[in-house]
Amino acid sequence: xxxxxxxxxxxxPRRSSSKLALRAGVAGGxxxxxxxxxxxxxxxxxxxxxTIEMPALTIDSPELADAVALxxxxxxxxxxxxxxxxxxxxxxxxxxxxxxxxxxxxxxxxxxxxxxxEAQExxxxxxxxxxxxxxxxxxxxxxxxPSQGVSNASGSAATVVAFLKAQLGDAYVMGATxxxxxxCSSLVQAAFRQVGIDLPRVSQDQSVAGTQVSxxxxxxxxxxxxxxxxxxxHTGVYIGDGKYLDAANPGKGVVIQELSGYPASxxxxxx
Numbered sequence: 001x002x003x004x005x006x007x008x009x010x011x012x013p014r015r016s017s018s019k020l021a022l023r024a025g026v027a028g029g030x031x032x033x034x035x036x037x038x039x040x041x042x043x044x045x046x047x048x049x050x051t052i053e054m055p056a057l058t059i060d061s062p063e064l065a066d067a068v069a070l071x072x073x074x075x076x077x078x079x080x081x082x083x084x085x086x087x088x089x090x091x092x093x094x095x096x097x098x099x100x101x102x103x104x105x106x107x108x109x110x111x112x113x114x115x116x117x118e119a120q121e122x123x124x125x126x127x128x129x130x131x132x133x134x135x136x137x138x139x140x141x142x143x144x145x146p147s148q149g150v151s152n153a154s155g156s157a158a159t160v161v162a163f164l165k166a167q168l169g170d171a172y173v174m175g176a177t178x179x180x181x182x183x184c185s186s187l188v189q190a191a192f193r194q195v196g197i198d199l200p201r202v203s204q205d206q207s208v209a210g211t212q213v214s215x216x217x218x219x220x221x222x223x224x225x226x227x228x229x230x231x232x233x234h235t236g237v238y239i240g241d242g243k244y245l246d247a248a249n250p251g252k253g254v255v256i257q258e259l260s261g262y263p264a265s266x267x268x269x270x271x
Contacts, residue, residue, distance in 0.1 A: 156195040156221065156271050157219070157220045157221030157271055158220075159194050159195050160191045160192060160194060160195060160221050160237065160271070161220060161221065161237070161239050161245070163190070163191045163194045164187070164191050164237055164239065164245045164254075165239075165245065167182065167187060167247075167254045168245075168254050168255065168256070169253060169254060170182055170247070170253055170254040171250075171253050171254075172184075172247045172248060172249055172250050172251075172252065172253045172254070173250070177189075177190070178190055182247040182254060183247055184203060184234050184235050184236065184246055184247045184248075185200075185201060185202050185203040185206055185235050186201070186247075187246070187247045187254065188203075188206060188223060188235050188236070188237060188246075189201060189206070191237060192270065195271070197270055197271075199223075199270070203225060203227075203232045203233060203234055203235040204230060204231055204232055204233075206223060206225065206232070206235050206268070207223075207225035207227070207228075207229050207230060207231075207232035207235065207266065207268060208229050208230050208268065209223070209268055209270060210223065210268035210269050210270035211268060211269045211270075212229065212266060212267070212268055213267050213268065213269050214267075215263070215264060215266070215267060218238050218267060219238070219269065219271075220238060220239060220240045221237065221238070221269075221270075221271045222237070222238045222267045222268065222269050222271075223235055223236075223237060223238075223267060223268045223269075223270065224236045224237065224238055224244050224246075224259075224264035224266075224267050225264060225265060225266055225267070225268070226262075226264055226265050227265055228265065229265075229266055232265070232266075234246070236257075236264075238259070238267065239256065242258060242259050242260060243256050243257065243258055243259060244256070244257060244259055244264070245257075
C-alpha cells in the first residue's frame with residue numbers, strides 16, 4: 001500500500017489566475033523553507049514519507065473588494081469627466097467659429113446695404129439736381145417781361161401788395177398765422193382776405209384755387225406756386241418787375257425775391 005494512500009484525493013475547482021499566482025508564491029516559499037531546514041538537519045534523519053497539502057489562500061476579503069470597487073468607480077468617473085470636458089471644449093470651439101462666421105456675414109451684408117443706400121441717395125440727388133437745372137433753364141427761356149409792374153397795380157391787386165409789403169421782415173414759423181410771424185400759405189391767405197377772397201389754408205390747395213396762367217403772362221397779384229398743381233410745397237405772390245414776395249423760410253422770413261433766381265412751377269389768378 002502506498003504511503004500516500006491515506007490522503008484523500010480530490011479535484012479542486014479552478015481558481016482565478018490572481019489567486020493561483022498568490023498560492024503558488026506562498027507555497028514555493030514554504031517549500032523552500034522546508035528544503036533548507038531538511039538540508040540542515042542530521043544526516044541520519046528519516047526521509048519524508050508524507051505530502052502535506054497547503055491551505056488555500058484567497059484575496060476575497062470585504063475590505064479589499066471595497067477598495068477595488070472604489071478605485072474602479074473613481075477611474076470610471078475620471079474618464080467620464082475627461083470625456084465631458086473634451087466634448088464641452090469641442091462645442092465651445094465650434095460655437096466660437098459659428099459666431100465669428102455669422103458676425104462676418106452680418107458685417108458684409110450691412111456694408112453692402114450701406115453702399116447700396118449711398119449709391120441710391122447719390123443717384124436721387126443727381127437726378128433732382130438735373131431736373132432743377134432743366135426746370136430753371138426752361139423757365140428762364142419762356143419767362144418774358146411782366147405785362148404789369150408794381151407802379152401800375154391798382155384796385156384789389158394794389159391792396160394785396162400793400163398788405164404783403166407791410167409784413168416784410170416778419171418771421172417765418174411753420175404753422176403761424178400772424179400777425180408777426182407766418183408760413184408761406186398763411187401769409188398769402190391773409191393778403192387776399194384784405195380784398196374779400198377767402199383762400200384755402202395750405203399751399204397744395206392754393207395752387208388750384210384759381211385759373212392757371214402761364215409764367216410768361218403774369219400779372220401783379222397772381223399766386224405763384226412751387227411743385228405740382230395740387231401738390232405744391234410753397235406759395236408766394238407776384239408783385240411785378242420779375243419779383244415776388246413770400247414768407248420764404250426760417251432763415252429769411254418775409255422777403256422780396258427775384259423770380260429768375262428761383263423760378264416758380266406755375267401760377268393761378270384769383271383777382
